[in-house]
Amino acid sequence: MSSQSVRVIESTAYGKIEVNDSHIFHFPKGIFGFDGLHDYVMMQVGDGPFHVLHALDEQISFILLPASLAADDYGFHIGQSVIDMLEIARPEDVLTYVIVNVIDNQIYVNLKAPIIINTINRKAAQHIIDDASYPLRHPLSIREGS
Amino acid sequence: MLILKRKLGESIVIDDHIEVHVVSIEGETVKLGISAPQHIQILRKELVESIRQENRTAGSQMLNQAALLQLLHQANKSTSKEG
Numbered sequence: 001m002s003s004q005s006v007r008v009i010e011s012t013a014y015g016k017i018e019v020n021d022s023h024i025f026h027f028p029k030g031i032f033g034f035d036g037l038h039d040y041v042m043m044q045v046g047d048g049p050f051h052v053l054h055a056l057d058e059q060i061s062f063i064l065l066p067a068s069l070a071a072d073d074y075g076f077h078i079g080q081s082v083i084d085m086l087e088i089a090r091p092e093d094v095l096t097y098v099i100v101n102v103i104d105n106q107i108y109v110n111l112k113a114p115i116i117i118n119t120i121n122r123k124a125a126q127h128i129i130d131d132a133s134y135p136l137r138h139p140l141s142i143r144e145g146s
Numbered sequence: 147m148l149i150l151k152r153k154l155g156e157s158i159v160i161d162d163h164i165e166v167h168v169v170s171i172e173g174e175t176v177k178l179g180i181s182a183p184q185h186i187q188i189l190r191k192e193l194v195e196s197i198r199q200e201n202r203t204a205g206s207q208m209l210n211q212a213a214l215l216q217l218l219h220q221a222n223k224s225t226s227k228e229g
Contacts, residue, residue: 063207
């Protein structure tokens with residue numbers, strides 16, 4: 001028996017989505033450009049690496065890819081402000097995703113501002129990396145079948 | 147908005163622990179030195195604005211997995227040609 005509540009959101013992009021509380025992620029500061037939206041549901045697309053992050057209260061959704069698949073040697077220092085806001089206790093509690101953007105049929109990932117998730121309390125944030133070597137639009141090419 | 151005049155070498159203090167110092171002035175360029183605790187993130191506004199703009203594009207897309215994989219396949223082919 002589960003005491004978790006299930007709600008349903010109607011997405012124009014993805015149809016009906018059943019939302020289990022355990023898949024809801026809270027962004028205390030929102031996502032840049034959508035500062036007022038704090039709660040998102042995350043779901044895997046098929047059995048592939050992509051995930052959809054869909055706002056609970058508006059027709060806004062992002063496609064995410066685990067950062068480890070997005071680029072080789074992608075690493076950065078998570079600032080103390082993010083550690084405090086997400087109440088991160090251990091590095092292994094953290095998952096990092098990048099936002100996918102498709103422009104003119106080319107897939108790009110945003111390495112400049114990844115999504116950081118604390119898997120323990122499901123708090124999340126978009127973190128800006130102030131490092132010129134990480135571009136806003138990095139052309140994506142991942143090995144298929146891996 | 148608060149507007150203050152400061153001269154070269156002068157500073158302002160925000161909330162006891164953030165200090166903004168006018169380091170140099172050359173023509174239209176002002177160099178600022180900022181001292182703040184580690185948990186305060188300081189960014190150029192145009193960087194933040196570019197991320198907002200990129201998110202607005204990315205946040206209104208409706209691609210399914212099949213379309214993404216098709217695009218990835220094309221991306222792989224074009225990169226292997228280059229290599």
